[in-house]
Amino acid sequence: MPELSALAWAALALGAVAVGVSKTALPGVNTLAIALFAAVLPARASTGALLLLLIVGDWFAIWVHRKHARLRALLPLIPAVAAGLLLGWLFLGIADDTWTRRVIGAILLLVIGVTLWRRWRAREEEVTTGPVAAAAYGTLGGFTTMVANAGGPVMTMYFLAARFPVRAFLGTTAWFFAGINLAKLPLSIGLGIIDVPTLLMDLVLVPGVIAGAFLGRTMLGKLDQRTFERIVIVLTIVGALYLLLS
Template sequence: MPDLSIVAWAALAVGALFVGLSKAALPGANTLAIAIFATVLPAKASTGALLLLLICGDVLALLIHRRHARWRALIPLIPAVLVGVVAGSVFLAVASDAWTKRLIGAILLVVIGITLWRRRRPAKTESRPGGRAMGAAYGSLGGFTTMVANAGGPVMTMYFLAMRFPMREFLGTAAWFFAAVNIAKLPFSIGLGIIRPQTLLMDAVLVPAVLLGAWAGWVLLKRMDQRVFEIVVTVLTVIGAVYLLV
């Protein structure tokens, strides 16, 4: 078990709670979990620890939202995501922890800016949401950032927002997407040595916090409308991106 202070364990528990919350109701909350784990643990070690908790959260998300997915929106993403995951693996093998966090933060801010600009344009001038160019751009960035720092959530959140998904379709599509991507990342993460036996022990202690966060998210989702959902998700994504960049 990692030798951490009580304060550090408490911070990780809060991060795990945000993982559950992000999977059940507020995808942008995932960036706060990324920031917390990257603060308490070395950046690469935090990536491995967080990945296992995210997979736990993916299972909960599928139980809640599995029937609401829009499958056709995922097809253009598959090749690009695979390319991004491979590129992220190469980057992790050579990059330092500091550069890892800063690069992810910079990418997230750029993606947020592009997405908000697209959403301000009239709907009739939007390019087809599921088009190949858009899917390739977001998919490759999503694959890269999810491999490097489990930060694909914010990138794909901006993709689904740009596609103007209703809230439940947003969450259902995201649930299937990240369940598949996170499981696909496991062999790469184990091969790079960022998932180790002590990682499993630490995450076993934090799983109850993920469950609590998912329950809180489910309760919150029943009381939230589309506009509030989009605003909160965007704000949380910006906060996490800025933290990683600084």
């Protein structure tokens, strides 16, 4: 078990709750969890620790939204996502904690930029999907999710462009990330970023994911999402800048 201060444990617990909420109600909250974990733990270790909690959250997301998935929409993404995962795996194999930390910070800023651009683009015109879009978003999503568990906003752009209803969107992305995160598990173990201390730490944090999942289910449809997402974006920018400059 890692020796951490009470403040560090509190930050990790908050990140675990954010994982649960992101899986059942607000996908964007996951960026806050990434920033908290990378700020408290060594950068590479934070990726592995967060992955295990994301897998727990994935099954809650599937349970809540299991009847609304459109699984055929995932088929065009598989080759590009696999290529992105491979690129991310190669990067983690050669990068040290300093570079991984900075890349996670840069990815978080990229993710926020993509999110804001998506909102602006939605006002201007509809984003289209097709083979080129699937290749571009799939590759970038695979890389960002392998390196920093931050593929959510990138893939959100793709799925929103398909004009899914809210529940169909949540159900399809739930199955998508459940499969991707399970595929990342052996790669992460092979890189040594998941070990016994990581498992022990995550066992302590799993109740936070479960609490967050139920909290998200309660919040679904009852929350002023715009205000909440603005707070998350600001906090994530602060966390990303800390990772880049520290």
